[in-house]
Amino acid sequence: MRLILILGDQLSHDLSALRAARPDDIIVMAEVASEAGCVPHHPQKIAFLFAAMRKFAAELRAKGHTVAYATLDDPDNSQSIPGELLRRAADHGATLVIATEPGEWRLIAALSDLPIPVTQLPDDRFLASHAEFEAWADGRKELRMEWFYRDMRRKTGLLMEGDQPAGGQWNFDHDNRKPARADLLRARPPRFEPDAVTAQVLDLVEARFPDNFGRLRPFTYATDRAGALQVLDHFIAHSLDEFGPYQDAMLQDDPFLHHSILSPYINAGLLSPLEVCQAAADAHAAGKVRLNSAEGFIRQIIGWREYMRGIYFLEGPDYTARNVLGHDRALPPVYWGAPTRMNCMAQAVGQTRDHAYAHHIQRLMVTGNFALLAGIDPHQVHEWYLAVYIDAYEWVEAPNVIGMSQFADGGVVGSKPYVSSGNYIHKMSDYCGGCAYKVADKTGPRACPFNLLYWDFLVRHRERFERNPRIGRAFATWDRMDADRRDRIRADAAAFLTRLEAGEVV
Ligand code: FAD
Known part of the structure; x- marks a missing residue:
């Protein structure tokens, strides 16, 4: 007897583990607290995955598979993936688990450490092995x-x-x-009214994760392939x-x-x-x-x-611990929706709270840019991104955050840090018009914090970036400024960071 493991981000009918399945195999799927709680995931992310898993399990059953599915509130649920595999192996006398390789080192190791043999097949949904x-x-x-x-x-x-x-x-x-x-x-993207399965999951998530950052309702994501295909068609057409x-x-x-x-x-x-x-x-x-x-x-x-x-x-597995710039400031409450006078941050975090979604430039040039300029601990930044976005899984989130956005890997992903003053945000958005700060002010009480922190960041890391061909020229601009102005920028940046650390509304 064999078990076939299907994880929440493996809802593909042509998954390698499913292609290997025989009619008498037991398919194991489980909603477990150890995954749902490894970071405080956005409630819409948990609801999306649980609803999509339940519907995928129903599709597998309709195709004739036997699915052993544990809901989060099942009293017999051991609440971890290894625990569920061992429980099902004992129930069915299984001696082998077949899985498609998970997208996270932590789970790959957990499967490798299981006391029964596990075959981890390549995830060939990706183009490059x-x-x-x-x-x-x-x-x-x-x-x-x-x-x-x-x-x-x-x-x-x-x-x-x-x-x-x-x-x-x-x-x-x-x-x-x-x-x-x-x-x-x-x-606008199509909106999907929750059906009975999704409605039940929404109630479960509401009861079990009441304190997680993010609004659960209205929940309008599709939760099955048919809905996802509608989103695709709509995007292509419109x-x-x-x-x-x-x-x-x-x-x-x-x-x-x-x-x-x-x-x-x-x-x-x-x-x-x-x-x-x-x-x-x-x-x-x-x-x-x-x-x-x-x-x-x-x-x-x-x-x-x-x-x-x-x-x-x-x-390798140590990637999420990298921090070549030595940044150690705690992630400030503005990331969890605390009031802020910075309109761009309020917009990016606000829509993240409402939809578990922000697009690439908001992630990179607003929340990411701010964290990098302010010297926030990249691991905390990584855990925030992993928690708040509906599409976040470590294999894709970590290189985007640790690498591209925070330069914590020392330049494996990006040849320069993605930093900018307020000018970039002003050029690419209409946020600055409605902001309490002035993007045109480079110093003083109303100066856009991105303007202050941009120079402060570069000066703090001058040794590392001065000879970088893509950003090095900025130092010549800095050097041409008169000394008074440079001192004022640094003093204003320091005062801003002190207020940020003290938890004041910035
Ligand atoms: P679109 O703008 O419509 O782009 C189309 C598709 O391209 C996306 O659906 C996605 O599959 C792919 N894509 C685009 N950019 C990237 C990228 N840099 N890396 C990987 N795929 C990309 N994407 C995630 O899927 N999960 C994450 O956890 C994630 N975290 C990010 C964190 C940061 C700091 C940054 C800068 C980017 C991150 N991205 C992540 C990439 C990108 O922001 C999202 O893929 C995109 O915003 C998803 O929205 P969309 O489907 O509307 O994308």
């Missing part, structure tokens, strides 16, 4: 995503004309990066064409803009990355979507997403 990524990385001085991405384009044939990229270029980012304007007619130009834009009270909101479904396994990209490429081929949008979107998935996973597994 561990061996393929290792071979790509081997001997390279810099692991730049762009080169990896080109290999993935060649491998998949997406937007390729023979061995050349469609349109003669691999990357059309110079056509992108435009600010957006408020538009009441902009399409938003993808404008995705490219506006992917870096941020707008007050418009949390989604032209983004796809597909990451929850792709990461949980309800959609495959390749089918999503193929749909985008087909829409371009049919003349419905401009090339820079299709290319930009496909690059995020077969480029960034695959690359981030490659980095996570290449760098």
